[in-house]
Amino acid sequence: MKGVRRTGTRPQGGLDRAYRERMSTFIFDLDGTIYLEDDPIPGARETLAALRAGGHDVLFASNNTALTHAAYEAKLTALDIPVESHGLATASRSTVTYLQTLASAHTLLVLGPPALTEELEGAGFAVRHDTARPIDAVVVGHDDAFSYERLRLAHAAVSAGARLIATDGDRHVPRRAGLFPGTASVAAAVEMACGLSATVIGKPAGGMIRTLMTAVGAQAATTVVVGDSIATDIAGAAALGLSSVYVLSGIARFQPEALTPTPTLMLPSVAALIPALRHTRPDLIAP
DSSP states (O other): OTTOEEOOOOOOOOOOHHHHHHOOEEEEOOBTTTEETTEEOTTHHHHHHHHHHTTOEEEEEEOOOSSOHHHHHHHHHHTTOOOOGGGEEEHHHHHHHHHHTOTTOOEEEEESOHHHHHHHHHTTOEEESSSSSOOSEEEEOOOTTOOHHHHHHHHHHHHTTOEEEESOOOSEEEETTEEEEOHHHHHHHHHHHHTSOOEEOSTTSSHHHHHHHHHHTOOGGGEEEEESOIIIIIHHHHHTTOEEEEESSSGGGTSOOOOOSOOSEEESSGGGHHHHHHHTOGGGTOO
């Protein structure tokens, strides 16, 4: 943990002018960072509200394809967490955007939840459940129903020339009962069978984060990524040269992660974010 400052929770407080000028944009992961299933992480709502009250942009980036983009907006609203459409990036919506740039991607085989299929069909893509007709791309998401038959179909499609796309790079998804295999775990099986690597759309790839930054005009020097995954949130931030905060409220509750790349700061949860930046990392607060 060399080079990483870990701190406990201190009382929340207001944000001074130097802080507002130095760190104007915060991009938060959702699962394990803001909530765990349907339960908000204690102190998360208060932290987000305080950041907004201080004039900061508060944005969200989720790799989880279990819900549609619209459903995530509704979930945050139900948890009393305000969000605007441009302030939320999801792996499902980002995958749609990526596929729309490919002239030959019209017919898809989807290994993922119904919400991912809904998002893709809503954008005009044809989703098939077999390989009787040519498949342009195999899209792998968080597939709770993954099976040998799905693996066989994906292998057949890719072997016949289909592209292989993974919505995100999450190996695990944190839930109350523990860690569950994520998209990258399913994609790894397909990659092994096909002998090639998938194109990853969500974190740790930087597309979602860049989209959010562009939407609010954020600069790298004044953007902080906050998340519970070293492999996706912190790695994604590092690849873009952004500051990062690793919280222990998600994946780390069940399985320790190697701190590579090293986060700027490590905290028990987002409840400790504001006091930590104000009192233990003045370089992130004042110029």
